[in-house]
Amino acid sequence: xxxxxxxxxxxxxxxxxxxxxxxxxxxxxxxxxxxxxxxxxxxxxxxxxxxxxxxxxxxxxxxxxxxxxxxxxxxxxxxxxxxxxxxxx
Numbered sequence: 001x002x003x004x005x006x007x008x009x010x011x012x013x014x015x016x017x018x019x020x021x022x023x024x025x026x027x028x029x030x031x032x033x034x035x036x037x038x039x040x041x042x043x044x045x046x047x048x049x050x051x052x053x054x055x056x057x058x059x060x061x062x063x064x065x066x067x068x069x070x071x072x073x074x075x076x077x078x079x080x081x082x083x084x085x086x087x088x089x
Contacts, residue, residue: 008034008060009044010073013081028054039084043072 005014008021019041024030027050036044047069048056056062064070076083 005035007037007040009036009040009063010076012037012077012079015081017082017084023053023056023058023060025050025053030054032058034058037076037082037084039076040073043069 005018006012007014008023014035014037017038019036019038020033021036021041021044022030022033024032044053044063047066048063064073
């Protein structure tokens with residue numbers, strides 16, 4: 001059995017909807033990528049600039065210090081693996 005991919009932000013399984021996120025943006029010399037759901041990817045970029053993401057590095061906990069993003073993650077964790085909806089901030 002293949003290893004199941006999990007979203008770097010919310011921890012839910014990823015089934016068919018997958019994007020790769022650079023925790024450190026390419027514009028800030030980031031090379032590593034992590035799997036995320038499209039809705040989680042949009043949420044990250046809606047809350048943080050590339051400069052902020054560059055300072056946080058791969059520290060997911062720093063992202064979750066943002067109260068609004070933490071509420072989003074708590075909400076999305078109860079959804080099915082490939083739940084999709086427009087993300088609006």
